Amino acid sequence: MSSIGSGYDLSASQFSPDGRVFQVEYANKAVEASGTVVALRCKDGVAFAIEKIVTSRLYESGSNKRIHNVDKHIGMAVAGLLADARQLLTVARDEAKQYKYDYGVSIPVKYLADRLAMYMHAYTLYGFVRPFGCFILLAAYESDGPQLYGVEPSGVTYGYYGIAVGKAQQTAKTEIEKLKLSELKLEDAVKEAAKIIYQVHDEVKDRMFELELSWVGQVNDGKHERVPTNIFNDAEKFAKASLEEADDDDDEM
């Protein structure tokens, strides 16, 4: 990590000779160091599952949530620097509020993603600010179906069917590709997302973690919310059970 940029990485307003902006790439490294986020867009909704790594038993459980509501119908999941994400959350909420004030309807998540991307991109243009070190996922269930968008620190945004961001993003991505998302129902997608989190969680490096689950879909009328307690417990049980199955398989061999 020492001399990758070597002189062209001092500010976001500099290109390197091979056309890279190193500050933005370093921002991505901050994202890759955070706990994994898995988002699945299935047939009738979107599910978020987050591995919230807990570094001490002294922390109150439920502190520093990584899933937030932007508007009643849009959920935001965060990977990367939480403090940066908090500012983006405020920006997103203001955008949604202003859109509602101007046009009388809730902001479509595609527009919100675009505006957030423009905002994040602005911070990659100047030498006196640094890019945001977080990857923002936005989900909603709108009239034309479920929508899932992701905004990177560089300011690009894509629409996704399924995405994993964070520490174990490669492993989690392989797991997501095994699922047939277009046929999955939201209740099952929530369980599958929880299962992937449990599977990719590294017991050695990060002992404790809290699972955060949220959903938005036809089942709750497009209102984004944390998963109800009974569904949460079912999903956790399913995830832990599948972990044990995998262990048993290993033992047999």
Added chain:
Amino acid sequence: MISTFNPFETHYDSINDKDDFNIGNSNKNHTVNPLETEAERNIRTRTVTPIVTGSSVAAFVFNGGVILAADVLGSYGSLAKYRNLPRIHQVNDRTILALGGDLSDADYIKEAIDAKVEEDLVQEDGSEMTPLALYSWCTRLMYHRRTKLNPFLTSVIVAGIENNEPFLGRVNDKGSAYKEFLIMTGIANHLAQGWIRTILENSNQLNKEQAEHLMDRIIKQLFYRDCRAFARYRVCIVTKEGVEFKAKEVQPDWSLAPGLHNTE
């Protein structure tokens, strides 16, 4: 915005004497820039008279809750123009907002409160707007506008259940606010408040059916005597169990009219 008036500096009348180099204005010391107060700056755009208005709102506390009633008319002066504008709005499960007077200002207040409630909802901490909080917020809002000489020309009635007790309060366009067991705004203040207060003071607390019946009587009386009243109205009843709305219509009996000589 804080005034930038400095009595020790030379001034000039910025409308008439534009002196770009500030050269010779010795006889214009200690004059005040005429556009310095906000009231003067928005002298053309501030609210002066109400345009589309709602008539009276009647509300009182009964045993177990609060009952409010308001008709669904938006008058354009003396023209009964908009005949389906409900003026009682539900903010959440235990707070009600009723508005009378200028209806465009009423819409502004209602939209501001709805946006506030939605903003609080996404914080996910379970806290809700209570009637007292809404009442305080409306008082601040109305008084602030009054201070800028640009008032909201509406009366705001806040009702609901606060700490398991019925709450009823009113804020007027001057920002003057009070809480009472009986509130009437508009002309109902003159036509109905007197005799209703006598009834409510002399009776033990009314139950829900009696309260509804009394409210129907009030609205009927107002319909007979208020020139800007309307037969269709909404009644809202708030109790610990929740909020209930009813749409009703006054069934007036005009047979007594010929006997009243002052109607000719």
